[in-house]
Amino acid sequence: MPDADFQSRTFAYARHADQDAATPARRPVVVVGAGPVGLALAIDLAQRGVPVVLLDDDDRLSTGSRAICFAKRTLEIFDRLGCGDRTVAKGVSWNVGKVFLRDELVYRFDLLPDPGHERPAFVNLQQYYVESHLVERARQLPLVDLRWKNEVVATQPRDDHVVLTIATPDGEHRLEAEWLVACDGSRSAVRRQMGLESKGRSFRDRFLIADVRMAHDAPAERWFWFDPAFHPNQSVLLHRQPDGVWRIDFQLGWDADPEHEKKPENILPRVKALLAHSSALRDAEFTLEWASVYTFSCQRMARFRHGRVLFAGDAAHGVSPFGARGANSGVQDADNLAWKLAAVVQGRAPDALLDTYAREREAAADENIRHSTRATDFITPKSAASRLFRDAVLTLARTQPFARTLVNSGRLSTATTLRDSPLSTPDADSFDGAMQPGAAAADARVTRADGRDDWLLRQLRDGFNAIVGADGATEQALRGLAVDGFALNVIAIAAAPPDAPSPDTLVDRDGAVARRYDLRRGGVVLLRPDAHVCARWRAATRSQVAVAMRHALALPEGVAR
Amino acid sequence: MSLITDPNLDSPDDFYEALIAAHDGLAEPESHALNARLVLLLANHIGSLEVLREALAAARLDAQSAPAS
Numbered sequence: 001m002p003d004a005d006f007q008s009r010t011f012a013y014a015r016h017a018d019q020d021a022a023t024p025a026r027r028p029v030v031v032v033g034a035g036p037v038g039l040a041l042a043i044d045l046a047q048r049g050v051p052v053v054l055l056d057d058d059d060r061l062s063t064g065s066r067a068i069c070f071a072k073r074t075l076e077i078f079d080r081l082g083c084g085d086r087t088v089a090k091g092v093s094w095n096v097g098k099v100f101l102r103d104e105l106v107y108r109f110d111l112l113p114d115p116g117h118e119r120p121a122f123v124n125l126q127q128y129y130v131e132s133h134l135v136e137r138a139r140q141l142p143l144v145d146l147r148w149k150n151e152v153v154a155t156q157p158r159d160d161h162v163v164l165t166i167a168t169p170d171g172e173h174r175l176e177a178e179w180l181v182a183c184d185g186s187r188s189a190v191r192r193q194m195g196l197e198s199k200g201r202s203f204r205d206r207f208l209i210a211d212v213r214m215a216h217d218a219p220a221e222r223w224f225w226f227d228p229a230f231h232p233n234q235s236v237l238l239h240r241q242p243d244g245v246w247r248i249d250f251q252l253g254w255d256a257d258p259e260h261e262k263k264p265e266n267i268l269p270r271v272k273a274l275l276a277h278s279s280a281l282r283d284a285e286f287t288l289e290w291a292s293v294y295t296f297s298c299q300r301m302a303r304f305r306h307g308r309v310l311f312a313g314d315a316a317h318g319v320s321p322f323g324a325r326g327a328n329s330g331v332q333d334a335d336n337l338a339w340k341l342a343a344v345v346q347g348r349a350p351d352a353l354l355d356t357y358a359r360e361r362e363a364a365a366d367e368n369i370r371h372s373t374r375a376t377d378f379i380t381p382k383s384a385a386s387r388l389f390r391d392a393v394l395t396l397a398r399t400q401p402f403a404r405t406l407v408n409s410g411r412l413s414t415a416t417t418l419r420d421s422p423l424s425t426p427d428a429d430s431f432d433g434a435m436q437p438g439a440a441a442a443d444a445r446v447t448r449a450d451g452r453d454d455w456l457l458r459q460l461r462d463g464f465n466a467i468v469g470a471d472g473a474t475e476q477a478l479r480g481l482a483v484d485g486f487a488l489n490v491i492a493i494a495a496a497p498p499d500a501p502s503p504d505t506l507v508d509r510d511g512a513v514a515r516r517y518d519l520r521r522g523g524v525v526l527l528r529p530d531a532h533v534c535a536r537w538r539a540a541t542r543s544q545v546a547v548a549m550r551h552a553l554a555l556p557e558g559v560a561r
Numbered sequence: 562m563s564l565i566t567d568p569n570l571d572s573p574d575d576f577y578e579a580l581i582a583a584h585d586g587l588a589e590p591e592s593h594a595l596n597a598r599l600v601l602l603l604a605n606h607i608g609s610l611e612v613l614r615e616a617l618a619a620a621r622l623d624a625q626s627a628p629a630s
Contacts (some may be wrong), residue, residue, distance in 0.1 A: 242628040364577045374574055377581065385584035389577075400619065405573040 006128050013149035019173040026161065027053045028345050030177035032152050032190055035062065036127065037313030037330035038183035038502070039134035043081045044338030048462070050345050053146060053175070055166065057151035057189075064290040065126035065211050068239060068247055068322035072112070073415035073440055074331045076121040076531070079249050083133040083439055084119070090133075092125075097222040098515045099397075099409050102229060103277075106397040111412055112118040116512045117443040120323070120456040122412070124220070124241050130327075137270075150425040155180070155193040155309070162308050173435070175417065177558025179341060180309045183330070187316035188440040194306065196319060200299025201373065204254040205322075205380050208293050210267050211247050214286035224409040226379075226394055230273040235379050236407075237322075238274070245289055248274060249321070251380065258293040267291055298369045298376070303442055304333075305358035306558055312337060317365035317538075319372035322379060322410030329368050332416060333361050339529035343553060348484045352555040364416035378408035415440030418532055425526075425535035425548040433518040435480045441519045444512035446493065449503045454512060461489035464549055467513070468503050469523040470494040475541045478524070486529070493519060511548035528552045564615035 018025040022327035031038045034056035042054040070078075088428060099107040111121030135553060139146040153172065154165035162180040166173055167520035182190035191198065214270065223238040225231070234251035239249055252272055260266060275281040300317035304310060311552055315331030337357045343349035365380045381387035396403035418424070434444060444456045456467075463486040468475045470492040480489040492505045493513050508514055516534075517525050524540040525533055526548050535548035550557055570576050583599075584592050604613055 095612065371574070374578055378577070383584060384580070384589055386581045388592075389580060396619075399622070401565055402568045402570070405568045405570065406577050408574065408577070411574070433566075 001486070002260060006061065006132060007059060007063075009132070011146075011148045013059060013169055014147075015168075015170055015208055018175055018229055019170060021173075023555075024174035024176045026176040026178065027051070028177075029053070029176065029179045029341065030055065030162075030164065031181045031183055033182065033188075033313075033315070034035065034131075034135070034146060034148075035185060035313070036067065036134065036327050037328075038132065038181075039138055040125075041181060041183060041312065042144050043134065043138050043141060043336060045165060045342055046138070046141040046474070047077070047081070048339065048342035048491070049143070051143045052145065053123070053177075054138070054146045054485050055150040055152060056146070056148050057184075059148040060128075061131045062127035063128075064209075065086065065128070065241060065245070065247065065300045066122045067120035067127045067130075067324070067327035068124050068127055068241055069132060069269075069328070069412070070115065071328040071415075072119045074328050074412070075123065076440075076443070077331055077335045078133075079119075079457070080460075081134070081137060081532075083137045083248060086133045087195060087410060088119065088123055088128060090129055090242055091125035092220045092242055093120035093123050094220040094222065095121045095226065096219075096238070097409070097412070099407055100225045100228065101394040101398070102225075102227055104398060106394060107407045109328060114512075116445045116459065123134075124239055124242075124247075126241055126245070127327070129242070137508065148543075152193070154191055154548060155190050155310055157194065157307055160308065164417055164548050170414060179345065181314045181337065182309065182315045183334070183343070184315050186314040186318050187350055190194050190309065191301065191311065191315055191364040192327070194309065196301060196306065197318070198299045198301045200318070200369065201297035201301075202297040203295065203320065203376055203380065205376075206252040206254060206256045206258060206293055206295055208252055208256075208261050208267065208270070208291065209252040210248045210250070210271055210291045210301050211241070211245050211289040212248065212271055212286040213243070213289050213490070214281075214284045216246075216281060216284050218280060220484075225475055228274075228277065230277040231270065235409075236274065237419065246286075252293070256293070259338050260442050261293050262290050262291055276557065290344055293551070294321075294412060296372045300362070300365045300369060303358055303364055304365075304440075305354055309356065310354065312361070316361070317369065319368050320376045322375040322547055323368075323372050323412055324410070325368040325413045328413040329364060329416070332364065333357075335530050336361055343486075345485075348486070349553045349555060356554060360418045360421055360423075363420070364418070367414075372517060375408045375410045379410075385440070389416045389479065406521075421534075423528065423534055423552045423554065425551055427536065429538040431518045431536060433516055435517045435525060435536070437535060439533045441465075441527050441533065442516045444508070445510055446506040446513065447497075448506060448508045455511070456491070456506075457531070459489075459491045460527065461487075462530055463487040463554070465489045465491060465527040465531070466545065467491050467493060467519065467525040467527070469514075469519045469521045471522045474522050474524060475504075478545055480547075481542060481546060482552060486549065486553065488549065490547065495521075522551065526552075562609050562612055564619065566619070613630050
């Protein structure tokens with residue numbers, strides 16, 4: 001499909017039988033907002049057997065490129081949802097960022113310096129492509145009931161359900177949801193209708209996004225300028241997208257007039273100045289694709305769960321764009337919530353499991369807001385002292401390696417480690433490495449018994465997964481374990497090809513599994529259904545693993561089933 | 562013992578945030594005074610005159626090329 005058609009693509013509103021029901025229909029789960037977060041959540045729930053009604057007040061994909069940086073963790077979640085390959089194939093993969101002070105390169109970073117991951121640190125891709133991949137995936141799932149032009153105009157929470165009033169082209173009707181998830185963005189209608197707020201800090205600064213189309217083969221890297229000659233005293237960020245489109249983000253300052261800056265005749269000179277600055281780009285012909293002037297806040301709701309209503313994505317929390325922590329953290333919200341909500345709806349876990357969604361993702365939001373606020377304070381200093389140190393850091397960074405670690409043009413999104421999660425079983429043994437309880441499982445290259453190479457994360461199955469340092473006895477002891485319908489999939493990893501090759505044993509060909517997980521023979525790393533580590537042992541019995549699985553489901557301990 | 566110029570801070574972003582926060586609400590002369598006290602405290606902690614001379618030289622090196630603002 002030509003790209004232009006993607007932007008203008010509309011989805012047909014269809015009248016649903018629920019609109020004619022004499023008494024409001026009741027649905028187990030209603031998700032509001034078919035953006036990346038709502039779509040990911042709906043797909044995930046449907047894949048877990050839960051019927052979902054997904055409402056969107058519009059009938060089209062995102063306007064403009066908007067979120068363009070999709071992080072490794074998001075891609076791994078999309079792999080599980082069945083659209084990772086498409087997103088990676090269409091996107092521009094990148095790992096390297098460069099920071100310039102005026103015209104001089106002061107700092108270069110590689111977000112994935114250690115090889116052996118299937119997915120890159122990031123792909124850049126216009127949000128409408130990602131949404132389109134997710135919509136097409138959702139349409140393959142009969143359990144996703146996607147209703148366009150369905151605008152929630154009233155939300156009335158009750159003890160055991162929520163009553164929604166929905167406006168459509170055919171008028172208003174009511175719908176009851178046993179569980180409601182608001183993924184309806186930073187100006188969430190559900191949040192407002194419930195009298196709730198997202199609070200935090202607004203930044204007195206304005207930024208211009210210009211997406212320009214030009215034929216040019218500059219490398220796929222993130223380039224960030226402090227105080228460049230072509231845009232003095234401000235910052236500029238350049239990113240490459242597919243289809244020959246480049247994202248340029250100009251800091252304008254608080255006094256800029258958004259209406260004035262949005263006009264193409266005022267944008268073009270800014271872009272020309274940037275291009276003229278680079279010998280490689282000087283003569284590039286370009287056309288303006290999309291532009292937007294924005295401000296931002298770092299904020300969140302005090303609580304992400306209000307009884308039967310859960311909030312996710314921008315509805316629950318907001319960050320600055322520096323660090324690509326908006327859509328990526330929202331997709332992590334969906335990933336965290338889907339298995340828990342499915343388990344509760346299906347009566348396989350107690351309601352309290354949903355409190356852990358709120359607790360884990362509120363802490364993640366705090367971390368994202370902290371990083372985002374720090375980057376913003378560095379990029380746009382708010383006091384003379386802050387400016388003084390910012391400039392000192394940038395000056396020193398040219399010659400002093402230590403100062404480069406202080407340069408902050410955005411700490412880019414990685415999976416949040418859910419430290420202090422109530423679902424984690426604390427370590428009883430001592431371990432090294434990043435794969436502590438709460439960490440999202442890291443990938444590694446493995447070799448199958450038939451000699452073919454594969455990826456560790458491709459071995460994960462629905463339910464719980466145990467990565468086991470193969471010793472024969474441990475994987476044997478754990479096979480067939482299940483708790484409340486959650487099966488345990490055993491992934492046996494050997495340091496070297498076993499003497500008697502087992503079809504199920506994978507070889508840790510680069511030693512990366514051992515290194516990243518600090519895994520030895522007989523060791524076990526237990527992953528919960530969203531692939532976060534929830535327990536690990538140097539040696540474990542079947543009952544220890546079963547207890548840890550029950551703990552991760554917020555089930556009472558010690559009750560054998 | 563010579564001046565460490567490779568990354569050596571436990572948590573660079575936490576340190577930087579605390580550094581900027583220490584200046585919150587101070588007028589420029591007060592900020593200067595805070596920086597001076599801070600340099601003296603850190604210098605005493607370092608102790609070695611040789612290391613301090615190296616740090617002074619490294620800081621001085623960039624004095625001419627630093628952004629003017």
